[in-house]
Amino acid sequence: MPLKTLLLITASLAIAGSTSPNLRAQGPAPTPPMGWNSWNHFAGKVTDADVRSAADAMVSSGMRDAGYVYVNVDDTWEGTRDAQGVIHSNDKFPDMKALGDYIHSKGLKFGIYSSPGPKTCAGYEASYGHEEQDAKTYASWGVDYLKYDLCSFGGIMKKADDANGGGTAAGYKLMIAAYKKMGDALKATGRPIVYSLCQYGVDDVWVWGPSVGAQLWRTTDDINDSYGRMITIGLGQSGLNSYAGHGHWNDPDMLEVGNGKMTTDEYKTHMSLWALLAAPLLAGNDLSKMSDTDKSILMNREVIAIDQDKLGVQAKQVYQHGDFSAWAKPLSGGRVAVGLINTSWSVRDLSVALKELGLTGSVKAHDVWAGKDLGTVTGTLSARIPKHGVALFVLTK
Template identity: 70%
Template sequence: MRTLASFSCALLLCSVSAFGQNGLAAKPPMGWNSWNHFAGHVTDADVRSAADELVSTGMRDAGYVYVNVDDTWQGERDAQGVLHTNSRFPDMKALGDYIHSKGLKFGIYSSPGAKTCGGYAGSLGHEAQDAKMYASWGVDFLKYDLCSFQDNMNQAKAEHPNDPNAAKDLMIAAYRKMGDALKATGRPILYSLCQYGVDQPWKWGPGLGANMWRTTDDIDDSYGRMIAIGFSQAGLSKYAAPGHWNDPDMLEVGNGKMTEDEYKTHMSLWVILAAPLLAGNDLSKMSDSDKSILMNKDAIAIDQDSLGKQGDRLYESGDLDVWTKPLSGGRVAVGLFNRSWSVREVSVDLAAIGFRNGGNVRDVWEQKDMGQRKGVVTETLPKHGAALLIVSK
């Protein structure tokens, strides 16, 4: 069970029609979430400031449109079961209206359990009531975090010791219940499952109306944790498609505990993975480097490519990795990664990725065209560094 101190979940949904049952998330969602930086101290003013910064920095126009309030906004339920906000969020409808006035979308957070990760009121037993309330506020995104519902699952295991699927079935039913409640509101609300990859949600999430689902436990602002999560996504590409996406958790770019090269590795890997791009930093204190990474047009275009394919590992050799992602127009994105503690050369054979006669190569982070290349392309990378290339015929 996650604690307030360790939690940093991002919820996602999927669906069975072309772009999901709710018609959303044709491309991986992009935006900002309050948790990674503000955690349990976030306020209405912080969220409004984030909305302002998304506009003034150009992030909104680059595609970052969701403004998501994470855990700890909740107050108490009244005698009718209506959940009220706490003093840090005096008027959620007004907050949503403000976000919408900026040309942005409004996200909220809850749990299928009685309590959230931070110990605030969850939605257990109030799913339809809460979904209607979210719709009345103008909510566009719900992150639904497993948290205390793990207690219910453990109880199911204890009560049904001979049924290995008792806990899983209970969890799926809980996520289905909220998915149905969101659909019943008539408002398109992107549904994000945050349950840490428990029981492989990529296999059953689409049937619940989910647009994205967490594939891993929580990320933090460290290189070791980031690469452990990112490289663990190998083999999951077949489960991602327009309308439903694998979610390796939010971005830590700009939170200050990784180097510029490590943050470039973070962004490179996430865009190759066609991951939702949810910034988690203080947008009012971004460095030029933070902005250049988060708003690199070529990197974002890889993530948002209309083909809707997630990339996967081409090969691994010790501390060196090569990943590729198919792009529209017969192009291929290539990520070269050096996980070692020294400068290393990392190579890709263009013939091995479909360019037997060579191709035009663009370096995303250097923002330059490398011209026509044939055979093996080699990049010299710093420790924990990455190169991100786009190859076209």
Template identity: 65%
Template sequence: MNFVQRLLGWAAFSCLMVTPFAVAQTQLAATPPMGWNSWNHFAGNVTDADVRAAADALVSSGMRDAGYIYVNIDDTWEGQRDAQGVIQTNSKFPDMKALADYVHSKGLKLGIYSSPGPKTCAGYAGSYGHEEQDAKTYAGWGIDYLKYDLCSFGKMMKDEAGDDRTKAFAMEKAAYDKMHKALVSTGRPIVFSMCQYGWNNVWEWGPEVGGNLWRTTGDINDHYSRMTEIGFSQAGLAKYAGPGHWNDPDMLEIGNGGMTEDEYRTHMTLWSILAAPLLAGNDLSKMTAETKELLMNKSVVAVDQDPLGKQGDRVWAVGPMELWSKPLSGGAKAVALFNRASTAREMTLKLSDVGASASAKLEDLWAGKVVQSTDGSYTVLVPKHGAVLLKVSE
């Protein structure tokens, strides 16, 4: 056997070794990930005790059984690297392996956070130059999800590439691909969440670098104007989403107090139509009955988690009123009527607008009741900044 034959043989063997893990990675997130993230409520103050309490609350509230299974630690868990370069936790997280074991004992999964740059957004140690080490460390701890936030790598792109956008783009793709390969090489299935704010139309290339989900926008905050700016800007991106790879318009703000109940209902309705990841960001220990109903309405969550894996899209927009539709398994459709006006408005769904017959059956998913159309149309009063979510089936 000559050198070329030996090389080809080793390459084939390597492919055989990597392929099962690579396949496992692509089979992750068959539906949009659901869970909780620490940042919106705790920001940089999150501790081991907070994460354990969140895990407990996901179970006791019923959220775990509703599908919220990821408990994700955002930035500020990181300590220094040891003499061998292995990342350590800081004093807020004395034993990450023990924390993972605790979360797993609750039937949940643990997520963590890093950056392809030398520093995270909060100035802690990133993964630059230590990608393989960090991936192995995460796998050893029992991590199930990695949020990988561009942060200081953006400055590296600017410093090295200057105004050469092609070079900067190549650097960005290579950085995410490097961590993806490192995760795959561990043999542990770890959901790969790319957080780079939608730069360079990430939805077009996210799957190439192993992304299971990718942020399509800048950060959300707990205000109706920002939530709707982000959510409604997702129109036209449906073709890029599907099982294993999802557009991510950022985390949920439901229950944090900055919006009305109707505005939060719009938030949940829109994210469900978008087949977006549902990552709660509220204080799970202080949820009102209304917050629980918004987050755990089985019929609404089922729209988001529908196994067909199709993202919805805008059908029409007239002034402040919008109609969106999402294909569901079995031939049904989820149809959302959004009123972005500052007063209540009557809105009319023409069933023909969503490809349904005049005899189609309608169910109001938030109200939990069957409603009737008349002559192929359904008219409903939608509250200001509110939404109505219907399931339309033949």
């Protein structure tokens, strides 16, 4: 076992008081969370009105009924602390309790953002030294989800490392303790709040994430609305499947579907791959301006069912050669979801042997995006796939 991984496991278990590296947090996310986050489209310009509009659109578009329930306010909502140290929102968000009440009145859930460091990524007030106080405040506002972003805590980690003669072990231990401090504070409120670590995948967060009370953790740096970035992140999740399951999910970052810089086929690949990965499905577009195509991708019930399948298994990359990769995700009922991904710049006729998918004999195949049964397949699963496209199937013995 690599020394780095051993150090991380040892530190996380010592903090958690656990004797098993297989510790799993069950918490309030038995399936990957689904919802919307303000950052990808609105970034630092987001306002109370934007968030209310998103909540309205989630209902009117049918997204809520398709399973999207979290309405998450990302960075730049924060104001200053009062004399007692209580955090208040800024002028863009005049009343966070009222905003939470509005979101809840729509049958939705309310998410918020902070950092374990002194400042957020955008330089606003964060939770360092006020973890218990902030957790109580969030609970009083009716918060159901916290995204906790590493950002300025990196400087604290570096000071700890420098004080201990260099290396990174001291910083790792301090970081894990900081994340656990907020995890404990959220739990102490008595309110079931989903705890999402935005930690960019550094230091093998998937190893220790459950031990600090988290239900999901970022496995990668930020996504953006480009095919190259999206596919690099998606395919880079290979090998992490053993760390995902009920109540604990690998998070390859939010969806870019509908933000306009990828083609329809590329967005279908994005949505398919995230569903196969049992990833959180957090839309990041302007929900008030969705096209029918955007809606058809984000609200495809069969794709969502793959992501939310009750078996709770993340797909494994079972085949990769050149511009072609195949992913298989076991589903409940003995079924298997299969994604064939073409990363080339041309249409390709691609196939994969059923034995590569762990299947023998013949299977019944269903084309998910076409919404049609293909009959019986024996030996090889094949498809003509557009450039940067995907073929997504559900196979049944």
